[in-house]
Structures are given as structure tokens and as C-alpha cells.
Amino acid sequence: MRHTRWSRRRLLAAAGIGVTGSALAPFLPRSVAEAATQPKRLVLITNGQGTDMTRWRPMGTETDFTLSYALEPLAAYQSRMLVLDGIDNEAAIRGPGTGHFGQGTMWTGVEVPTGTVRPDEMLGWPTAASIDTIIGERIGGETKFPAYYWGTWPIATDGDNQGPNGICHYRTGTPDAAQPINPQLNPASAFDTLFDGVMGDDPAIAARIRAERKSVIDLVNGELTRVRTEMPDVDRARFDAHLDSLRELEKRISQVTAACEVPMRPDDYSESQVHDYNLVHVFTRLQFELMRHALLCDLTRVACFDWPHSEGYGNYMVEEGYARNFGSIHTLAHTMSYDVVGDTVPSDQDRAIAREDMANLQNWRSKMLATELLDLLPADVLDNTLLVWASEMSEGGTHSNRNVPIVMVQGSSFGAFTAGRYLRWGSYDPISNYSEYTGGQPMNKLLVSICQAMGLADVDAVGDTTISTGPLEELA
Incomplete structure (x- = not known):
């Protein structure tokens, strides 16, 4: 598993408060990430x-x-x-x-x-x-x-x-x-x-990908909760809405498989x-x-x-x-x-x-x-x-x-x-x-x-x- 470092900027982005879009998309199956741009x-x-x-x-x-x-x-x-x-x-x-x-x-x-x-x-x-x-x-x-x-x-x-x-x-x-x-x-x-x-999309591999991505969700969820305690009250309502969306993604993630299809390796030339x-x-x-x-x-x-x-x-x-x-x-x-x-x-x-x-x-x-x-x-x-x-x-x-x-x-x-x-x-x-x-x-x-x-x-x-x-x- 490749581990990803989460900076404060990226965590805020994942919650929709930073200057970038959702940073979770690369870690989510495409059918889950449809909600994001x-x-x-x-x-x-x-x-x-x-x-x-x-x-x-x-x-x-x-x-x-x-x-x-x-x-x-x-x-x-x-x-x-x-x-x-x-x-x-x-x-x-x-x-x-x-x-x-x-x-x-x-x-x-x-x-x-x-x-x-x-x-x-x-x-x-x-x-x-x-x-x-x-x-x-x-x-x-x-x-x-x-x-x-x-x-x-x-x-x-x-x-x-x-x-x-x-x-x-x-x-x-x-x-x-x-x-x-x-x-x-x-x-x-x-x-x-x-x-x-x-x-790729081998069932065993897909199960592992789901588990790995869910662990990322768990990590982000915990870190976002921590970040919430550090922000002004005025931002918390919008932040909480994003946390609710994140929890919904967590519920759905176990029902989908990886969309990334790895092709057959070409012949050696x-x-x-x-x-x-x-x-x-x-x-x-x-x-x-x-x-x-x-x-x-x-x-x-x-x-x-x-x-x-x-x-x-x-x-x-x-x-x-x-x-x-x-x-x-x-x-x-x-x-x-x-x-x-x-x-x-x-x-x-x-x-x-x-x-x-x-x-x-x-x-x-x-x-x-x-x-x-x-x-x-x-x-x-x-x-x-x-x-x-x-x-x-x-x-x-x-x-x-x-x-x-x-x-x-x-x-x-x-x-x-x-x-x-x-x-x-x-x-x-x-x-x-x-x-x-x-x-x-x-x-x-x-x-x-x-x-x-x-x-x-x-x-x-x-x-x-x-x-x-x-x-x-x-x-x-």
C-alpha cells in the first residue's frame, strides 16, 4: 500500500474549504467519486x-x-x-x-x-x-x-x-x-x-483496494474531526456538512469495486x-x-x-x-x-x-x-x-x-x-x-x-x- 501524507491544506481541501477541489477523488472508486467534479x-x-x-x-x-x-x-x-x-x-x-x-x-x-x-x-x-x-x-x-x-x-x-x-x-x-x-x-x-x-479488477485485489481506500477514509475522517476543533465557529456548519457527506461515502464504499482496469501487458518487442x-x-x-x-x-x-x-x-x-x-x-x-x-x-x-x-x-x-x-x-x-x-x-x-x-x-x-x-x-x-x-x-x-x-x-x-x-x- 502506498501511504499518502495529509497536510493541513490538503485536509481542508478534502472538506471543501480549501482553495482546491476534493482531494479524495484519486482514492475513491469512480462510482463513489461521481458526486465530486x-x-x-x-x-x-x-x-x-x-x-x-x-x-x-x-x-x-x-x-x-x-x-x-x-x-x-x-x-x-x-x-x-x-x-x-x-x-x-x-x-x-x-x-x-x-x-x-x-x-x-x-x-x-x-x-x-x-x-x-x-x-x-x-x-x-x-x-x-x-x-x-x-x-x-x-x-x-x-x-x-x-x-x-x-x-x-x-x-x-x-x-x-x-x-x-x-x-x-x-x-x-x-x-x-x-x-x-x-x-x-x-x-x-x-x-x-x-x-x-x-x-486491477481482480475480485481479491478489488477487496483489498476497498479496504485500503476505506482506511484512507477513516484516517481523513479522524483528521478532519481534529481540524474541526481548531477552526472558528463560523466555519463549522459548512464543515459539518462535508463531514456528513464523508460518512455517507464511507457507507457506500464497501458496495463498489475499483473502476481502474489495468490492461494486459503488451508483448516485449x-x-x-x-x-x-x-x-x-x-x-x-x-x-x-x-x-x-x-x-x-x-x-x-x-x-x-x-x-x-x-x-x-x-x-x-x-x-x-x-x-x-x-x-x-x-x-x-x-x-x-x-x-x-x-x-x-x-x-x-x-x-x-x-x-x-x-x-x-x-x-x-x-x-x-x-x-x-x-x-x-x-x-x-x-x-x-x-x-x-x-x-x-x-x-x-x-x-x-x-x-x-x-x-x-x-x-x-x-x-x-x-x-x-x-x-x-x-x-x-x-x-x-x-x-x-x-x-x-x-x-x-x-x-x-x-x-x-x-x-x-x-x-x-x-x-x-x-x-x-x-x-x-x-x-x-
Whole structure:
């Protein structure tokens, strides 16, 4: 049993008198904790190399629109969606690290500066934490992990194709460089880290969990009674009401079982298998299963998943039901738009096939989010979750950091934004990286909106304040 230290502040919070919400929720089965406010959860999904924007954009108006082929698998969630068309990864545009290096700017809101991390490009790490860290440090005090990170190969990690061309998430480091966070690529290793010491729904184990949680209730009950004697009379009536609620929970706790379901441990995969381009679809499913259970078990409330950066491959697409496999996503994107790719001048047919393949890839990603994550989350978890899916660039062939594709899915009880909308800003032409362009909104504003939606009402700026401050007002 893991023992928990109860400070005076936390005891008052448990009674509803402190500045925080109920601190008992992590110790109570979900069916008991229903009476308390469900915690908000954030899921950040990232893919590299953008997409085919011509097949990503929905058709229609703000509230009456049809999802594109790339997003169609998410149609069941359209009433909960916000499709954002016109958000600029401005920190990448301003800094020396543009294009692929926008992965280092998109969740941090700061430039990738000059440095020695990528000596060929003379680029370093961004200098600020990403919003997953900012939010996780504020809301993750009751969970095992303030934030957790999954991914699939190939993805840049610190020391392995390292650099801000593929690492999206950062902790506060030195004034000159944030600390890059490597996603866990091996599902078995992720399982061992996440579920170490976490019990599942075996009847004997559930009985023990009930006993342990009841002992926590007994402890808290006794401590709250002691605290009651120390407080002014004016507070005691409200305090007594909370004590009555606590006693009611004590009566009900023996009638319920643990809601945390520990999944089967994934098979052990060798390092070479984890780095196999052909297994991205396998690992995506395994990682999403672990993410679902980590959220259900309240092991983390900030969950991040990174699909491959620009060096990914599509060698599994036929197996997933699509017309063709393809090689490098990077080469595919260049074929969409570049005059010359390597030593080859792509034909019109080559370009059309490349765009179809890129759209198929985004369609598959949408399908994975729908069928392997959102559809399988318990309703009470999904209803209080915000999912944000973005890429560092828009049109993959032009490598533009303008108008990056962003999809948000908001749970029905999340309540921060007005969902069921397709929002457009600016005059971006996805085919031409050099066309005159005005009117986009900086990603930094969206980062502020996400922070505020997760309860960080005091956050009015994320990243470079010379880019922008304040939230993206149109989301409300």
C-alpha cells in the first residue's frame, strides 16, 4: 500500500474549504467519486510533416460544414469538434528554425534558437516549457505522472536523430535551453512504468483496494474531526456538512469495486522492432490502449502522443485497407509540390498519387483517434477531456508553418469552448508557400486558450509575448 501524507491544506481541501477541489477523488472508486467534479484531462496529438491541405479542409460554413476525406472518420464527434483553419505556428516563422523545426515551437510558443544541438543547421533547443508541462505541473499533483508521453518510431529523441525537428515537448531547463522530453516508444516499457503498483479488477485485489481506500477514509475522517476543533465557529456548519457527506461515502464504499482496469501487458518487442517502420500501426494501437487506461486510472491528466516526424513511412497502409503502401513521408510531401525530387521531375500523375497517399495517411490517423481512443474511453472520462491534434506545418510539400491543421474534440461536459464549428482565419493558399498572406491567428493564442480551459485562469501568455498575449477569443 502506498501511504499518502495529509497536510493541513490538503485536509481542508478534502472538506471543501480549501482553495482546491476534493482531494479524495484519486482514492475513491469512480462510482463513489461521481458526486465530486470529474477532473479535466488534456490529450495532445502531434504528427509531423503536415498534410495535403486541399483534402484536409472541410467544406461549408462555420456551423454547417462537411468534414473532408482526411477527417471523415471523426464524423461521430463533429458536434464536439472545432476545426481550426488559419492558425500560424508563428514562433517557427519568426525564428531560424522553420519548417520541420516547428515541432519545437508549436507547443512552446518560442523560437528554436541558434545552437549546437543540430550542428548542420546550427540550431538548439527551444528555451521554454511546452503547455503539457505547464498544465501538468499545475493540475497533476494528485496523479502518478503530471504528464505522460507516448510515441511511435521514427521520432527524434534526445541523442537519436536528436533535435527540435522531432521533439515536441519540453520541461523548464536552463535560461538557454529547455529540457527535451523523449516519448516512450516501447509499449511494454510504458506499461511497466505506468502500472507499477497499480491494481486491477481482480475480485481479491478489488477487496483489498476497498479496504485500503476505506482506511484512507477513516484516517481523513479522524483528521478532519481534529481540524474541526481548531477552526472558528463560523466555519463549522459548512464543515459539518462535508463531514456528513464523508460518512455517507464511507457507507457506500464497501458496495463498489475499483473502476481502474489495468490492461494486459503488451508483448516485449526488441529495440529493432520498436524502430521498425512497418509496425507503426501496431504500436499506435498498443499505445492508445495504454493511454486510455492511464486516463481511466487517473495516472495522468495530461496525455501526449507523437506520430512519426518527417522521416516516417507508410509501409503498412495496404494492411490497413488502403490502396498503396508508400515510402518516406518526407519524399511523399516533396513530390506533392517540389519541381524536382532528388534527381526526378515528378509528373502530374506522381503528384496526384502523392496527394492521395498523404490524404490516406491523415484519414488513417483520424480513424485511429476515433476507433482506438475516443470510441473506447469511458463516457465520464471522455466527457471531461479535451483532445487537440496538430502538426508543425500545413501543406507538407511547401513546409509552410502558416495555417497549420488543428482539430479539437471537446467532451460534452468540458464546457470551455463552443464546439461543432469550423473556424477560418486569413487568406492562406495551401498550394503556394510564397503567396501574399494576411489574417492568421498565432498558435500562442491557442496555447493560452488551452491552458485557461484546463483551469489555469491566470495564464495570459504562453511563449514569446512579443508574438501575442491573451486567448483565442473566437473559441468561446
